[in-house]
Amino acid sequence: MITNKDNHPSLISLEMAHNMYDLGLENHKVSNCPESGEHNNKFIKQLGYTEEEILNMYKKKIIFKN
Numbered sequence: 001m002i003t004n005k006d007n008h009p010s011l012i013s014l015e016m017a018h019n020m021y022d023l024g025l026e027n028h029k030v031s032n033c034p035e036s037g038e039h040n041n042k043f044i045k046q047l048g049y050t051e052e053e054i055l056n057m058y059k060k061k062i063i064f065k066n
Helices: 009-023 038-045 051-059
Strands: none
Touching: 038 051
16 A cells, blocks of 8 residues: 555556556566576676676676676
8 A cells, every 4th residue: 555645646546547447466476587687697798798707797796696
């Protein structure tokens, strides 16, 4: 439940839509979603970085994994 609707008009709209149309948001289970940083290496390699450069990014805390 939204406690401070005055500061979040978009949340009011979302709650109204949920109540009017029974969007069933509570019934959706999210599974198989990627962990934070799970695809870092894949995409950073596509940008042309080497394994050594990527490891250095982790060491310097430029990128993170969950």
